[in-house]
Amino acid sequence: MASDHESKLMSLTEMVARVPDGAALALGGSFLHRGPFAFVRELIRQNRKGLEIIKQSPGYDLDLLCRAGCVAKARAGIVAMEGNFGLAPWYRRAVETKQIVLEEHACASLTAGLRAAAFGVPFQPCGGLHGSDLPRLNGWACLKDPYGSGQDVWVIPPISPDIAVIHANEVNEFGDTRIYGTYNWDRIMSRSAQRVFVVAERLAPVETFKERPEMTLIPGFMVDAVAVVPNGAWPGSCWPYYEIDYPEVESYMDEAGSLDAHLARAPELQETRRG
Amino acid sequence: MAEWSGFSYIVTNLARFIRPHEVTFSGVNSTLPMLACLLAKRAYDFEFVYINVAGGVQPTPSKIPLSSSDPVLSEGSTAIFANEDFYDLCTRGRMDLCFLGAAQVDGLGRTNVSTIGDWHNPKVRLPGGGGGAVMLPTARRAVTWRTEHSKRTLVETLDFVTAAGGMHGVVTPLAVFVKREGRLVLQSWHPERSLDEVVARTGFAVDARGAEPTPPPTPREIDALRSLDPQGQFERDARISIG
Numbered sequence: 001m002a003s004d005h006e007s008k009l010m011s012l013t014e015m016v017a018r019v020p021d022g023a024a025l026a027l028g029g030s031f032l033h034r035g036p037f038a039f040v041r042e043l044i045r046q047n048r049k050g051l052e053i054i055k056q057s058p059g060y061d062l063d064l065l066c067r068a069g070c071v072a073k074a075r076a077g078i079v080a081m082e083g084n085f086g087l088a089p090w091y092r093r094a095v096e097t098k099q100i101v102l103e104e105h106a107c108a109s110l111t112a113g114l115r116a117a118a119f120g121v122p123f124q125p126c127g128g129l130h131g132s133d134l135p136r137l138n139g140w141a142c143l144k145d146p147y148g149s150g151q152d153v154w155v156i157p158p159i160s161p162d163i164a165v166i167h168a169n170e171v172n173e174f175g176d177t178r179i180y181g182t183y184n185w186d187r188i189m190s191r192s193a194q195r196v197f198v199v200a201e202r203l204a205p206v207e208t209f210k211e212r213p214e215m216t217l218i219p220g221f222m223v224d225a226v227a228v229v230p231n232g233a234w235p236g237s238c239w240p241y242y243e244i245d246y247p248e249v250e251s252y253m254d255e256a257g258s259l260d261a262h263l264a265r266a267p268e269l270q271e272t273r274r275g
Numbered sequence: 276m277a278e279w280s281g282f283s284y285i286v287t288n289l290a291r292f293i294r295p296h297e298v299t300f301s302g303v304n305s306t307l308p309m310l311a312c313l314l315a316k317r318a319y320d321f322e323f324v325y326i327n328v329a330g331g332v333q334p335t336p337s338k339i340p341l342s343s344s345d346p347v348l349s350e351g352s353t354a355i356f357a358n359e360d361f362y363d364l365c366t367r368g369r370m371d372l373c374f375l376g377a378a379q380v381d382g383l384g385r386t387n388v389s390t391i392g393d394w395h396n397p398k399v400r401l402p403g404g405g406g407g408a409v410m411l412p413t414a415r416r417a418v419t420w421r422t423e424h425s426k427r428t429l430v431e432t433l434d435f436v437t438a439a440g441g442m443h444g445v446v447t448p449l450a451v452f453v454k455r456e457g458r459l460v461l462q463s464w465h466p467e468r469s470l471d472e473v474v475a476r477t478g479f480a481v482d483a484r485g486a487e488p489t490p491p492p493t494p495r496e497i498d499a500l501r502s503l504d505p506q507g508q509f510e511r512d513a514r515i516s517i518g
Contacts, residue, residue: 030328030358031303031344056358057303057344057405078388078405082304083342084512087402095400102400104389106408106438108362127366128409131385131439137394181346182330182357239346246341 007173008226012268015197015227016042019163022072024052026114026161026193028186029233031059031082032244034179036167038232038268039199044068045263054114054161056107056185060236060249063088067259071100075159077107083244085253104134111188113159118191123155130154164193166218167233169241171200175223176209176216181239183217190217195224199232201241231267279492281448281515282307284465285420287496288446288489289374290314292418295321297371300361300414301343302328302406307420307513308374309343310503317499330355339503341512362406366413373414375407375438379430380419382479384442384459386411387433394435404437412440422515424449426478448517449473451489458482463489465517476518 016039019025029035040061043051051070053062056077063081065071067090074091081088094100105113109126116124125143129135135142135154145151166186170178177198179186190196196218209216231238235248252262279287289311293299299315301308305328312325313336326332328344335351349355356364364370377386378401386407392398411417417440421428424447445452445459450473452459461481464473466488474481492500504510 032342033329033344033346076403078303078402080304080402082344084306087400092400096397102403104394104403106404107358107406108366108409109404111359111362126409127362128411128413128440130412131436132404132408132412133389133394133436134404134408181349182355185358187357188359237346239349243347244342244345 005174008175008223009173010225010227012038012042012199012227012229015039015225016046018225019043019048021048022050024054024162026054026164026189027058027061028164028166028184028189029236030057030184031080032236032249034167034184034233034238035061035236036165036199036232037061037234037236038229038266039165039167039197040064041263041266041268043070054110054159056110059088060252063091066090066094066100073101073103075103075105075110077105077110081249081253083246083249085249089253089255103138106134109134109156110159111185112156114188114192116156116158117160118188123157125153126156159192161189161193163195163197164189165197165199166190167238168198168200169238170202170204171198171226171228172204172206172209172220173226174206175218175220175226177218177223178204178215179217187217190222196222197225198223199227199229201230201232201238203228229268234267278467279465280510281517282510282513283492283500284448284489285422285446285515286310286314286500287492288451289418289420290318290496292444293319293323293372296323298324298326298364298369299372300326300370301374303344304376304402305343305374306341306509309348310339310500310509311374313339313503314496314499317502318493318495326356326361328358328361330357332356362409365410368413368415370410370414371416373406373410373417375410375417375419376405377407377419377421379428379433380421380445381430381433382459383439383457384445384454385433385436385439386419386442387435387437389435389437391434407438411438411442414441416443417441418444418446420446422448422513424476424518426476430478448515449476460484461486463487465489466491468517
């Protein structure tokens with residue numbers, strides 16, 4: 001576990017350099033909202049391969065990594081670009097042509113797996129799933145209630161990402177992390193992962209965290225690395241600072257368009273040069 | 276008599292499933308249910324608890340987003356009810372009405388959002404499990420919609436059963452189905468189309484006993500939808516043709 005009294009600040013480049021090929025990464029946010037997209041683009045620039053991506057509702061992030069050939073496996077609930085953009089085209093092709101292995105979940109079964117890891121138990125019951133083909137597909141077990149209610153419950157094995165990567169609003173140098181608006185699934189991701197990396201829009205003074213500690217979603221002692229990348233969730237949103245850049249997502253979706261050109265327009269390049 | 280478009284038919288008939296004082300949820304990839312919930316707030320005189328995937332609890336968004344998970348949908352909330360919260364609410368039986376997406380629906384109200392073709396050799400890889408497999412069997416009522424009414428969307432046999440359980444209603448541009456005694460039955464159909472057409476374009480056997488033409492949109496429903504989509508962008512994006 002990380003320490004709580006030393007600076008964890010580094011550049012995005014240094015942060016991504018700590019990710020080995022084949023790492024299992026849980027990515028925070030949901031669809032085009034508050035995803036660690038600058039981090040994902042830097043994975044591509046550093047040519048990471050064989051990654052496992054874990055996220056209940058990935059979209060642009062997983063699609064981009066599939067487009068660049070960085071993914072070996074995805075464990076996901078629902079994958080789409082969302083907004084008014086529909087399916088994630090490069091992800092879809094990667095599954096259809098078997099370039100990647102998909103472990104299809106319900107969002108809540110993936111969460112149950114993360115909870116099993118977070119709670120330190122060998123499996124976690126998950127409500128529902130009755131009548132679905134997903135449990136058989138994934139080889140999940142169904143247990144009878146040992147306390148005699150007569151209910152059967154599906155149990156999900158632990159899912160422990162190597163690294164949870166969270167895009168946050170504010171962070172301090174020790175890693176205390178604040179998110180405004182919904183934190184989606186980021187809390188359970190941070191508790192289930194072996195390590196936590198935080199990319200944040202801006203640094204905030206430690207004093208402000210002491211004034212409102214209940215606003216801290218992830219305490220710094222759980223965080224291993226911190227990078228500050230303004231606009232890093234581009235072309236998605238980061239509430240309440242900026243919204244989805246719809247023209248840029250549209251341009252990304254143009255199959256004749258260039259991935260390099262899209263990556264070259266990213267705001268973190270300015271940061272990387274400075275950092 | 277006021278006329279329906281495919282778009283207004285789906286949004287308004289989704290809204291008509293919302294009941295007073297209940298907890299009603301709209302999720303990701305669910306622009307039409309999001310509009311239905313906001314329409315019900317503007318067109319109906321009763322209160323209900325609207326929660327959404329953006330963490331919103333009774334939100335008063337300053338604008339209507341293209342993405343149904345946009346954080347603007349938590350504006351005006353007095354709480355943030357994050358993803359684990361609304362799933363747990365549902366699995367413990369406290370979610371009254373849940374809108375869930377589907378690519379295929381069968382006559383039992385089961386859904387496929389996973390694959391067209393064999394799961395292991397897909398012709399089309401679809402978005403996947405999402406909320407359905409857990410929410411459909413555990414919500415008190417679930418309602419889905421299809422923007423295309425055809426034998427490839429309303430099917431006799433699903434390519435894959437992503438979710439099964441408590442489907443209460445299905446809305447297409449042509450018809451409204453509800454579940455009765457374990458099967459989907461026709462509740463009403465588009466008043467400018469025929470019952471024969473509904474039967475001919477549905478892949479599962481249509482039980483039309485007691486069904487009637489859908490009542491026209493009320494002036495308040497029409498005004499509410501117009502206020503939510505004044506430029507017609509949502510209607511254009513939805514690309515709904517009755518066919």
